[in-house]
Amino acid sequence: MSSKEDILKRYRANVKEQFDMPDLSDIAGVTYPxxxxxxxxxxxxxxxxxxxxxxxxxxxxxIRELYPEAKEIASNLSEVTIATRNPDNVSQASxxxxxxxxxxxGEFGVAENACIWIPQTMKEKAVMFISENLVILLPxxxxxxxxxxxxxxxxxxxxxxxxxxxxxxxxxxxxQVLVMGAQAARSATVLLLDDSDL
Amino acid sequence: xxxxxxxxxxxxxxNQTYAHWHDATFWAVxxxxxxxxxxxxxxEQLREKASQIKxxxxxxxxxxxxxxxxxxxxxxxxxxxxxxxxxxNEIVFGILKNHNVKKMVxxxxxxxxxxxxxxxxxxxxxxxVETDLGERIIQLKGQAPSHIVMPAIHLSHDDVGELFEExxxxxxKGNHDPTYLTYRARLSLRNEFLTADAGMxxxxxxxxxxxxxxxxxxxxxxxxxxxxxxxxxxxxxxxxIIPNYDCLAVFQRMLCRAGTGQPTTTYTSHFxxxxxxxxxxxxxxxxxGRSEWIGNPQHWEVLKCIRCGSCMNTCPVYRRSGGYSxxxxxxxxxxINLGMLRNPQQHSGNVSACTLCLSCQTVCxxxxxxxxQIYQWxxxxxxxxxxxxxxxxxxxxxxxxxxxxxxxNLGTSLAHxxxxxxxxxxxxxxxxxxxxxxxxxxxxxxFHKMIKDYx
Numbered sequence: 087m088s089s090k091e092d093i094l095k096r097y098r099a100n101v102k103e104q105f106d107m108p109d110l111s112d113i114a115g116v117t118y119p120x121x122x123x124x125x126x127x128x129x130x131x132x133x134x135x136x137x138x139x140x141x142x143x144x145x146x147x148x149i150r151e152l153y154p155e156a157k158e159i160a161s162n163l164s165e166v167t168i169a170t171r172n173p174d175n176v177s178q179a180s181x182x183x184x185x186x187x188x189x190x191x192g193e194f195g196v197a198e199n200a201c202i203w204i205p206q207t208m209k210e211k212a213v214m215f216i217s218e219n220l221v222i223l224l225p226x227x228x229x230x231x232x233x234x235x236x237x238x239x240x241x242x243x244x245x246x247x248x249x250x251x252x253x254x255x256x257x258x259x260x261x262q263v264l265v266m267g268a269q270a271a272r273s274a275t276v277l278l279l280d281d282s283d284l
Numbered sequence: 285x286x287x288x289x290x291x292x293x294x295x296x297x298x299n300q301t302y303a304h305w306h307d308a309t310f311w312a313v314x315x316x317x318x319x320x321x322x323x324x325x326x327x328e329q330l331r332e333k334a335s336q337i338k339x340x341x342x343x344x345x346x347x348x349x350x351x352x353x354x355x356x357x358x359x360x361x362x363x364x365x366x367x368x369x370x371x372x373n374e375i376v377f378g379i380l381k382n383h384n385v386k387k388m389v390x391x392x393x394x395x396x397x398x399x400x401x402x403x404x405x406x407x408x409x410x411x412x413v414e415t416d417l418g419e420r421i422i423q424l425k426g427q428a429p430s431h432i433v434m435p436a437i438h439l440s441h442d443d444v445g446e447l448f449e450e451x452x453x454x455x456x457k458g459n460h461d462p463t464y465l466t467y468r469a470r471l472s473l474r475n476e477f478l479t480a481d482a483g484m485x486x487x488x489x490x491x492x493x494x495x496x497x498x499x500x501x502x503x504x505x506x507x508x509x510x511x512x513x514x515x516x517x518x519x520x521x522x523x524x525i526i527p528n529y530d531c532l533a534v535f536q537r538m539l540c541r542a543g544t545g546q547p548t549t550t551y552t553s554h555f556x557x558x559x560x561x562x563x564x565x566x567x568x569x570x571x572x573g574r575s576e577w578i579g580n581p582q583h584w585e586v587l588k589c590i591r592c593g594s595c596m597n598t599c600p601v602y603r604r605s606g607g608y609s610x611x612x613x614x615x616x617x618x619x620i621n622l623g624m625l626r627n628p629q630q631h632s633g634n635v636s637a638c639t640l641c642l643s644c645q646t647v648c649x650x651x652x653x654x655x656x657q658i659y660q661w662x663x664x665x666x667x668x669x670x671x672x673x674x675x676x677x678x679x680x681x682x683x684x685x686x687x688x689x690x691x692x693n694l695g696t697s698l699a700h701x702x703x704x705x706x707x708x709x710x711x712x713x714x715x716x717x718x719x720x721x722x723x724x725x726x727x728x729x730x731f732h733k734m735i736k737d738y739x
Contacts, residue, residue, distance in 0.1 A: 089366040090353075091523070093571045094346050100579030104343040110530050114326045122314035128547065179512045180478045198537075199548035209560055210399065212511035215504050233537050236530035242494075246359055246556035252548045254502040259418035259434065261441040262309050263462035269473055270415055270504025272553070 115232040121197040122278070125229045128200040132253030133266050134274040138226065141280045149221055152275060160217060161189035162208045173208040182210060188271070192251075194228035195276070196236045201250035202276065203240050211212025211247055211269050215255075220271035222251070228280035286671075286719075288633030293605035301375055302440070307603040309437070314598045317647065324541075330534055335651035337531045338588035342578060347493040347524045349569065353494030356567050360557040361648020364568045368405075369399035372570050376401060376484075376517060377408055379566050383515050385410060385481040391499065391506035392416040393486025394591060395519050395570055397613055399602055413476045415505040418471055424451050430607030432614055433543050433593035441465065455506045483509035485555070487520035488590070489535060490567075493528040496556055497567060500539060500549040507553055516558055517566045523587040536592060538649040545591035562637075577625050582660050586621045588650045595644035595654055601637045610634050617644035617654035624661045632670035635661045674716070696730035 087095070118124040131137040139148060146168045149159070160171040160182055166189050176182055190213065192202035202222055204214065214220065230236050242248055255270035266272055287293075297303050321327045340346055353363045366372035375413070380388065388410060396402065402412045402423075414423040418436040421444055422429060429435030436444070445460030447453075454468040474724040477483075485506045489498040497518045499506040510516045526532060540546045578584050593639040596602045596616030607615040612623030612631050620638065623631030635658055642655040685691050703725055711718040729737070 088365070089367045089371060089571075092367055093365055093569075093575050096573040097346055097522075097578060100575060101343055101345070101580065102579065102584070104338040105336070107340045107527070108333055109483075110333060110337075110534070113329060113333060113534070116324055116326065132547070132550070134661035179559075183478055201548055201552065210511070211507070211559065215507045215511055233533040234530070237536075237587065240529070240554075241554060242554075245560070247554065247559070249507065249551055249553040250548070252550055255502070255550055257466060257503050257677040258544075259325070259415045259416070259421065259436055260444050260462040260465055261439075262312075262434070262437070263441070265463050265466040267470065268466060268505070269415060269470060269477070269508045 093272065096162075113234060115234040115268060116198055117231040118197050121229040121231055122226055124197040125195045125200060126278070128197065129253065129276055132200050133256060134200065134238075134276060136276040136278060138278045139280070139283070140279070141282060143283075145223065145279070146276055148277065149187060149189065152221075156186035156219070158185050159161055159187045159189065160185040160213050163189060163191060163223070173210040173213040179210040179212040179216075182212045182216050185213065185217040187219045187221060188213040189221045189223065190214055192222045192224040192276070194230055194236070194239060195224055196231075196233060196250070196252075197229055198232045202250040202252070203236060203248065203250055205241065205243055206245035207243065207247035211245075214249070214251070215270040217271055218273035219273045219275070220251075222274065222276045224276050224278055225281055225284055227281050248274070288611055289605065289609050289637040292609035293601075293637075294631065296606045296609055297420050297604070302436075303604060303606075306606060310597045310603045311449040313545055314594075314647070317489060317542055317594055317597065318545075320541035320547065321544050321647075324537075328536060330538055331649055331651050334534050334590075334649055336511060336539055337526065338590075338650050339585070341526055341531075342523055342584070342587045345522060345525065345578070348527060349522060351492040351573075352490050352495060353569070354527050355491075355493065356497075356556075357495075359495045361495065361565045361567050366568055366570045366572070368572050369401075369570075372399045372519070372568060372572065373401050376519075377405060377410070377574060379515070379517055380410055380482060382564060383482065385515065387411040387413065387480045387549070388414045388482040388484055389415050389480040389509045389513065390484035391486060391509050392419050392435070393484070393519055394429075394614065395521050396484070397487055398427065399570070399572065401519075403422070413480065415473055415474075415509055416477065416501070416503060417466065417473075417505075420469060420473065421447065424453075428608075428613055430615065431596055432591055438608065442449055450721075455734040473508075477508045477512050479515045481510075482517065483511075483513040483514040483538070484517045484519065485509060488539065489532055490520050490525040490569075491528060492525055494556065496554045498532065498536075499553050499555070500536070500551065501553075502544075502550045504551050507551055510555065513558075514562045515566075516555065516562065517568065518555065519568050519570060521570050521572075523589075530732055533734055534626065535649075539590055541590050542594040542647065542649040558671070573626060583621065583625055583657055585652055586618070586625060586657070588652050589622075590650060591618075591620055592649060594647045594649065595652075598643045598647050600639060600641060600643070605637065610637065617658065618652070621657050621661070628661070628668040629652065629670060632661075632665055632668060635665070693730075697733075698709060699726040699730070700728045702726055
């Protein structure tokens with residue numbers, strides 16, 4: 087007998103009373119009068135930064151102003167003209183190490199916890215984590231209230247990977263002192279864009 | 285009459301400064317959890333739904349496991365089934381050998397601790413590098429985790445600073461600033477991520493409908509572990525499978541709020557298949573006792589646990605005795621229960637580590653009745669042959685006294701004579717009550733007599 091059959095057989099023999107699935111449609115998930123404002127405040131409270139970009143402003147200029155020292159900038163987004171590396175073209179993921187700023191696109195944000203849904207849209211997803219600083223472009227019209235709404239919206243493409251990111255990488259593993267920048271991005275900035283600039 | 289736990293706790297309490305810090309630190313985490321819970325009107329509704337989803341799922345696991353495996357295979361993953369720790373370790377080693385792996389980075393997984401995977405692989409010549417900072421620290425120190433979410437909580441920043449100096453991770457002697465130490469660990473681990481041949485993750489959830497492995501971290505180490513190496517292996521206990529995204533939304537909202545008092549972990553990552561530049565992804569479903577535990581009429585609900593750690597943070601005994609006072613590798617209320625399911629003979633010493641205050645089940649996001657279950661384990665100690673003979677004798681004596689009013693009344697009216705026994709005779713090691721207590725003074729009149737006289 088295979089281990090699978092063995093496990094399932096033992097499980098079926100042992101399981102006793104069975105319970106029904108509850109109705110989840112009546113969950114009263116938190117909502118906000120101004121989800122965008124809540125999202126911005128929450129982003130700051132999880133250690134990130136959120137900037138509302140004025141209509142028509144060049145994001146390349148803004149990123150330059152935010153990171154004047156940055157030498158290596160990685161992105162595969164067509165609107166990013168300042169990129170020095172492209173996660174679609176590197177010969178291996180580790181070539182993205184040493185990236186000062188990685189620029190990626192988020193699909194929507196979640197007001198309750200500042201999560202941003204980011205499906206993989208580049209060959210090497212390493213760019214989302216290996217970069218010292220992460221910039222996420224997000225349409226400001228795309229903010230949902232809570233994770234119930236978020237999980238009804240997420241979609242995958244053929245890369246088969248996606249992540250919710252909320253703020254920078256962090257840890258409190260040394261004596262419970264909160265430190266930003268554990269193994270992944272040390273800072274996270276969300277650029278909130280007007281729909282007409284997309 | 286002391287249990288293994290109370291003896292170990294005594295050692296923990298020797299350093300009072302640290303013991304107070306430990307207690308206060310976890311109480312602060314509990315307070316953060318409360319702020320999160322009270323911040324959501326629907327918190328109690330979520331707990332009830334979470335409990336019901338888990339009750340349903342773990343009693344229909346055969347269906348959901350099959351659905352999960354089918355979906356994951358359709359996504360392009362290879363799915364393995366491991367009956368026990370031994371088979372799990374062998375499967376992992378088999379995969380690593382096939383891919384000629386010399387070094388594997390991994391994110392935190394209590395399941396691999398449970399199976400003793402690291403020592404097994406290391407004995408076979410494979411280097412395993414923990415990448416969660418806390419796990420890395422205790423790995424370098426050669427220790428086991430003392431908390432499931434904060435594994436290195438038993439070490440101070442000076443301990444970590446000295447360890448990093450000794451291991452060559454930090455180069456500024458005497459700089460024990462947590463920010464500096466975290467940065468040095470980042471540099472060291474970055475090198476490991478770039479040079480590892482494989483990455484392993486645990487799983488917080490497996491989604492039956494879509495085959496996703498979902499991993500929640502604050503550090504981003506699960507994502508780093510799977511972004512550069514050519515191979516991803518995910519290890520998941522059977523009970524971590526849940527039906528769909530609607531269910532996941534409930535648990536995602538609660539896991540981190542309950543565990544650390546944050547609104548979410550920084551990363552909630554969904555893995556369906558390997559990167560285009562990597563070999564295909566492996567998922568190992570691990571039983572190791574779970575298919576037996578579901579048949580335990582009193583304790584099957586332990587399988588509802590999502591390993592948030594909130595029961596430890598709130599537990600007055602855990603906070604004042606530390607993770608190493610428990611004999612099972614998972615401490616606190618959930619660890620007491622899991623240890624008893626695993627091996628009651630070996631872990632009975634932990635069931636005394638509970639005041640039955642039931643704070644654990646009041647905060648548990650899936651409404652697991654942890655304290656009630658510890659009470660039930662205590663009733664079974666005699667069946668396991670682990671009941672304390674002295675306590676058994678005392679119980680027999682007490683049932684005799686309380687069972688016959690004559691003896692009881694005689695005892696209570698004579699008890700005050702015990703006040704005249706010289707203190708050195710009373711407060712000595714022969715009297716187990718005197719340990720940690722001052723012997724009480726017996727009143728001249730028993731209570732029921734006082735009440736009668738009052739009337």
